[in-house]
Amino acid sequence: MSVHREAVRTARSIVVKIGTTALTTPTGVFDARRLQSLVDAIEGRMKAGSDVVIVSSGAIAAGIEPLGLLRRPTDLATKQAAASVGQVALVNSWSAAFRRYDRTVGQVLLTAHDISMRVQHTNAQRTLDRLRALHAVAIVNENDTVATNEIRFGDNDRLSALVAHLVGADALILLSDIDGLYDSDPRKSGARFIPEVNGPDDLEGVIAGRGSSLGTGGMASKLSSALLAADAGVPVLLAAAADAANALSDASVGTVFAPRGTRMSARRFWVRYAADSAGSLTLDEGAVRAVLKQRRSLLPAGVTASSGRFYGGDVVELKGPDGTVVARGVVAYDAGELSSMMGRSTSDLPVDMRRPAVHADDLVAV
Known part of the structure; x- marks a missing residue:
């Protein structure tokens, strides 16, 4: 077994992401029995001594049948209505399944805004940590009932990567209807399975597709999210929900993504991946x-231009002369203040304006 699979197998704290297709029948109907089977596998990992946070998709799908809809809605208002109804059914199903093991479930609904704002980011972290300390199982989902087209994680794959870093998880396990990473659509002949991703060379020639009509993910989303988590220092296992027992016990299935050598600090991770740019x-x-x-x-002195209405403490993009974004960082000054300082030597500035525009500790290359 590779060192990275061993890291997933022995992780004391893990985030498990459950995709919509793992919780529904082929016709798109929410199936509580599938959820119960997943809980059995997760309970086995928890009994072995691991803390588990679950990021669960399926709220919109769970709301389709109760509302009498024929298919997954496409307009935002109906999606939010379906999520409102489905979220109740979903969390009740998780609660009933874990009740068999005398475990209490807590629901945590997040939006992109919660992660992008430092205060909300920290509060979400504290809530999740406290739920674990109280031995409750946290069920995390995007708050589809209030999220908008402009303020979205886009799917729960990315949310799970952000949560994995938020709670300091030792590993992230992505479970869906796909048994791992292939270099092309596995439903077509000739697709090559990729058991381990250690770097860019392993992804050469890989073509990742979009998601199904039931979910918002797909291989492109899973690959992007796996690389995000791995870049932050979290090993990732991508596997099929049908193989959940093996994925959660010995990590012998699916595709494993090697983490970077050193774990990114919470603040630098927030600057690079979570915060909105002002x-x-x-x-x-x-x-x-x-x-x-x-x-x-x-x-x-090195700043030639600025754009946007930002304030000291906001995250801004740093661009090269050709307009390419090269880094992100926390700016020390308001836009108005900085406009009068650009291009000027530090010695020519008033004493109270001699701080860097962006300190190296608050700056992350992209």
Whole structure:
């Protein structure tokens, strides 16, 4: 067994993401029996000593039948209505399934805004940590009832990667109807299975497709989210829900994604992946080199232009002279203040304005 599968197998804290297709019949009807089977596998891992946080899709699908809909809705209002009804059925099903093992379930609904804002981000982290400390099983889902087309994780795959880092998980397990990563559509002949991803070379020639009509994910989403979590230092296992027992016991199935060597700090992860950008700064060539090559702070002298209405403490994108985003960071000044400082040497500025525009500790290359 590879060292990365061993890391998943022995992880003391894991996030398990359950896709919509893992909880529905082929016709798209929510199936509580499938959920119960998954709970049996998750309970086995918990009895072995691991803490488990579950990121569960399926709210909209669970609301289709009760509302008398014929298919998954496409307009936002009906999606939110279906999620409102389905969320009740979904969490009740999780609660009933875990009740067989005398476990209490807690529901945590998040939106992209909750993750992008530092205060809400920290509060969500505390809630999840406290649920685990109280031995409750956290069931996390995107809050589809209030999310909008503009403020979305896009799918629960990405949400699960963010949650894995949020709770400091040792591993992330993505379960759906797909048994791992292939270089092309596995439903077609000639597709090659990829058992382990250690770097970009293992993904050469891989073509990842979009999701089904029931869910919002798909292989492209799963691959992106697996790489996000791995880049943050969390090993990832992508496997089929039908293989949940093996995935959660010995990690012998699916595709494993190797994590980066060092785990990214919570703040740097938030800056790079979670926070919304409030604006952008354009840098000259010298500043780009200092930021990327020398890991130095960004000084006002290296800023040639800014855009957006941002304030000190907001996250902004840092762009090279050609407009390419090269980094993200927490800006120290309001947009108005910085506009009067751009291109000026630190020694020419008032004493109270001699801080870096973006400190190296709050700056992450992309």
